[in-house]
Amino acid sequence: MEPDRTSDRLRLSVIATPLAARQAVIDICSHVAKPGVAPARMEDIRIVLAEVLNNIVEHAYSPRAPGRIRVSVTATPEAVEVELSDFGTPLPTRNLSARTLPPPNPDDLPEGGFGWHLIRTLADQVAYERRAGCNHLSLRFDLPEHNASVSQ
């Protein structure tokens, strides 16, 4: 599974297991990390990538038959765009609808359901499409620091 690097694009084909997902996050972040990307923004990207990949590993595919996840990452000075596709079960679209997370109830604490909240909060754009039996998820992270550095 050699990464294909053409210009500033990184393409990966990731087997849908927790360990491969972990490695993919590391690979993507090292591709994206540049002096112009603020550390806090890198944190956001890392958190969201881990969540979207784990969601595919845990919910789209069966652990007994992990399929492939195709990932394409494009990094420009203005933004980082990530596209993920898989052949697993469709994403319930309610996960995409923005809603505020209610304050946790101390007497009945949730142990899950945080992932999509983190994704929607930290990514600037999230788009999902089910097309020809395939899930396509697109994420965009704006890099506003770019404008600040240009004006200096």
Added chain:
Amino acid sequence: MSLSSTVAGDARIITVGTDRIDAAMAIQFKEDMRTQTADATGRVILDLSEVEFIDSSGLGAIVASMKQLGEGRKLDLAGLTPIVEKVFRLTRMDTIFDLFPTLDAALSADRR
């Protein structure tokens, strides 16, 4: 999963010796926490200062670890690094746990 346990007064300190708590290890973390806290009766402090990354599965495992301590008992968290702090804040779990910047700050806080 690398957890180590020390006693300070009536507090049990559990130190996480890995740099991440993520989906690949969340179940093991929860089980190891159960082992480490099985005989603890007082305050339990989880030292996260070596953990530089956590995802929602890891967060869920920490919540589960507090719940398995038993009725009404709290788990205090110390030494949160930037990503860990961010995940707790964005999920509002910072309202459930007492967070301390360092282990020393956790130990010097009066809990009685």
